[in-house]
Amino acid sequence: MKLSELKTGEQAVIVKVHGHGGFRKRIIEMGFIKGKAVEVLLNAPLQDPVKYKLMGYEVSLRRQEAEMIEVMSAEDASQLKPAESGRQALITRETHPDDYLQHMALRKHRTINVALIGNPNCGKTSLFNFASGAHGHVGNYSGVTVDASVAHASFFGYEFNLTDLPGTYSLSCYSPEELYVRQHLSEQMPDVVINIIDSSNIERNLYLTTQLIDMDLRIVGALNMYDEFEGRGDKLDLQTLSTLFGIPMVPTSFKSGMGVKELFKAVIQVYEGSSKEARHLHINYGHEIEDGIRHIQQYLKPDPSVHTRYSTRYVALKLLEHDTDMEHFISQRAGSQTARIMAARDKASARVQEETAQEAETAIMDAKYGFINGALREAGFQQGTKKDTYRTTHLIDRVLSHKYLGFPIFFAILFLMFQTTFVLGQYPMDWIDAGVEWLGQWVAASMSEGPLRSMLVDGIIGGVGAVIVFLPQILILYFFISLMEDSGYMARAAFIMDRLMHGMGLHGKSFIPLVMGFGCNVPAVMATRTIESRRSRLITMLILPFMSCSARLPIYIMIIGTFFAVEYQSWVMLSLYVVGILMAVIVSKVFSTWIIKGEDTPFVMELPPYRWPTAKAIGRHTWEKGKEYLKKMGGIILVASIIVWALGYFGPKGTAQDMEHSFIGLLGQWIAPLFTLQGFNWQLDVSLIAGVGAKEIVASTIGVLGGLEDLSPLTAYCYLLFVLLYFPCIATIAAIKHETNSWRWAMIAAVYTTCLAWVVSAVVYQIGSSF
Numbered sequence: 001m002k003l004s005e006l007k008t009g010e011q012a013v014i015v016k017v018h019g020h021g022g023f024r025k026r027i028i029e030m031g032f033i034k035g036k037a038v039e040v041l042l043n044a045p046l047q048d049p050v051k052y053k054l055m056g057y058e059v060s061l062r063r064q065e066a067e068m069i070e071v072m073s074a075e076d077a078s079q080l081k082p083a084e085s086g087r088q089a090l091i092t093r094e095t096h097p098d099d100y101l102q103h104m105a106l107r108k109h110r111t112i113n114v115a116l117i118g119n120p121n122c123g124k125t126s127l128f129n130f131a132s133g134a135h136g137h138v139g140n141y142s143g144v145t146v147d148a149s150v151a152h153a154s155f156f157g158y159e160f161n162l163t164d165l166p167g168t169y170s171l172s173c174y175s176p177e178e179l180y181v182r183q184h185l186s187e188q189m190p191d192v193v194i195n196i197i198d199s200s201n202i203e204r205n206l207y208l209t210t211q212l213i214d215m216d217l218r219i220v221g222a223l224n225m226y227d228e229f230e231g232r233g234d235k236l237d238l239q240t241l242s243t244l245f246g247i248p249m250v251p252t253s254f255k256s257g258m259g260v261k262e263l264f265k266a267v268i269q270v271y272e273g274s275s276k277e278a279r280h281l282h283i284n285y286g287h288e289i290e291d292g293i294r295h296i297q298q299y300l301k302p303d304p305s306v307h308t309r310y311s312t313r314y315v316a317l318k319l320l321e322h323d324t325d326m327e328h329f330i331s332q333r334a335g336s337q338t339a340r341i342m343a344a345r346d347k348a349s350a351r352v353q354e355e356t357a358q359e360a361e362t363a364i365m366d367a368k369y370g371f372i373n374g375a376l377r378e379a380g381f382q383q384g385t386k387k388d389t390y391r392t393t394h395l396i397d398r399v400l401s402h403k404y405l406g407f408p409i410f411f412a413i414l415f416l417m418f419q420t421t422f423v424l425g426q427y428p429m430d431w432i433d434a435g436v437e438w439l440g441q442w443v444a445a446s447m448s449e450g451p452l453r454s455m456l457v458d459g460i461i462g463g464v465g466a467v468i469v470f471l472p473q474i475l476i477l478y479f480f481i482s483l484m485e486d487s488g489y490m491a492r493a494a495f496i497m498d499r500l501m502h503g504m505g506l507h508g509k510s511f512i513p514l515v516m517g518f519g520c521n522v523p524a525v526m527a528t529r530t531i532e533s534r535r536s537r538l539i540t541m542l543i544l545p546f547m548s549c550s551a552r553l554p555i556y557i558m559i560i561g562t563f564f565a566v567e568y569q570s571w572v573m574l575s576l577y578v579v580g581i582l583m584a585v586i587v588s589k590v591f592s593t594w595i596i597k598g599e600d601t602p603f604v605m606e607l608p609p610y611r612w613p614t615a616k617a618i619g620r621h622t623w624e625k626g627k628e629y630l631k632k633m634g635g636i637i638l639v640a641s642i643i644v645w646a647l648g649y650f651g652p653k654g655t656a657q658d659m660e661h662s663f664i665g666l667l668g669q670w671i672a673p674l675f676t677l678q679g680f681n682w683q684l685d686v687s688l689i690a691g692v693g694a695k696e697i698v699a700s701t702i703g704v705l706g707g708l709e710d711l712s713p714l715t716a717y718c719y720l721l722f723v724l725l726y727f728p729c730i731a732t733i734a735a736i737k738h739e740t741n742s743w744r745w746a747m748i749a750a751v752y753t754t755c756l757a758w759v760v761s762a763v764v765y766q767i768g769s770s771f
């Protein structure tokens, strides 16, 4: 509980003080130390400050300050689970009536919230998995970690809540990842930050470190990839570097687990304030900027709504950088002071501009690099001469990203991937198919006739069975994609495709989600998070539905198998994929030229060194993606199958004699006029509606309803076009809503695809039938 939540007369014991270092120091100096008892003398609502009794003295705190202090009240203690074993288990309210709360507060104090922060690909997720045994995805493609995930670990009698945050190069507010990380730091207020530094790219990685220092956080540095660092023969005096940065730096390799224990030992020391290296320092930004900072700080210091949350130095710096997020924070928090603070900022930044002929932001950045350079020089940093990793990488790259060879190799790999997926996937597919059929027959034979049997056999087993057969193919496809990501090849693929994608108004990074879309659109929509430019990202999401996902395969197979001669079948199938891709190209061009305008912020295309992916990581990653597919099956597809079955089984007069008189039949006849231009019959219409839930349901609905007998091949083909292009599925639309954080774009995706499908299929049918 927060200290501010205690009522007059209540008592509690202090667990920890949150917030940045300067604030914590002042509060601790006032006596708010872990394990000390505190009593509220007067806490009236709306009254500020609040009066407390602490160690026999009376002290008053601002309410916003008291919010940053975590305490253990009697109520908290009663809700705490009793310790299962060890010394703690012997402590109960009965055995320790006097200092029970103290004991509980100290126990709570031994839980440390840790945030993992670092550049993309520095090894955050590897540490996260290593320390906690969790199954996050480890990838070599920048930015695979996109949401924060939380796991627990314990070392040396302390519990750790680890949060794996998205990788960022900086803490400005240009990308959603950066904002996300910043928000986590200021709102969740982790006790300690582990800053993971890729020591094979140390200069660039330390840039982020300097920003963490500005925030006045408790930081431990993990110099990761130390194996490669040593392998190359690089040199660096770690002790000096730690001292210069005021951060304990621990050499680690999360591949082998080297240094993990030492790292957590350092975290505990920093948390408990017993670390020898940890100290807060001010990076010197040169006297122009420093003057500006001091000038702005004057107006920030008296205001508790600012200084409880951020170090005023940090706020001043961010304001000087014209950071829009911080400007927003100030205008919300500082109230009437806002105008004065902003005026001070404008004056200061004009001065900087005058004196240095530079934007303040550039001057700050230069100073940071100066700091890093100086520190590295002093710590005797030397790049080794034994180039191993990178030489191999460069050698491989000479072939794989060659100007001319790159393309054919890439397409050969893609071809191999799809070929293997479909050929190899056929075997388990047949087995599962046989299994599902057997199960259906077995259930049918062992139950008496009635709605329940029909629901189980035709609804659930039929519906879900039609979908589960594609799991092996999905897993194989994702296995390949994981392999390409983890080895570093996917980044090259993006690089190779960049020029082509620019022609579509997109970016090379859009290519990977598009490839994933052939498996399932849902994880593909999520994978667009690696695209830094919001515009490219949005367009990619909007055209993703045209990547023919595997859910559409059963329909293709069913229809093509029925209406086209064997020698044409694979061509018809291929034509669908091609039409999908062509549509994606056209629509993307249209969107990027006319609808979603704006400049693309240029961003770096990372080319991480090639690495041998570990079997464990590949397995995890494949599974993570396949899980999304299974989840969809357990949820939406199951429900939709039952609904479709019920609508087909019952009619207005109870149980329907045949489909035509069931609810679904009536519905189909009712909407039939909508599809006269396409020549669809009512069974097809109904299946299209059912397919809104998930495209797999289209096939299972046709399976239940029939209605293929009286179609012409032209109608069948137009129907396939419609299935290819229209409304992707509820799960995809929900994913787009989640990723764009707007219903508007989700609705646009839903509506424009359906309109396009209607137009294309109508045009093809009308032209085709005029011959």
Ligand code: GDP
Pocket (backbone or CB within 6 Å): 118, 119, 120, 121, 122, 123, 124, 125, 126, 127, 137, 138, 139, 140, 143, 144, 145, 167, 224, 225, 226, 227, 228, 252, 253, 254, 255, 256, 486, 611, 613
């Ligand atoms: P994240 O993007 O920061 O979460 O980075 P990941 O944990 O996904 O790691 C990126 C890649 O670096 C993976 O292929 C890891 O196997 C690899 N990796 C992580 N730590 C080390 C290390 O200490 N040494 C080496 N050689 N590779 C590592």
Ligand code: MG
Pocket (backbone or CB within 6 Å): 124, 125, 126, 137, 138, 139, 144, 145
């Ligand atoms: Mg990660």
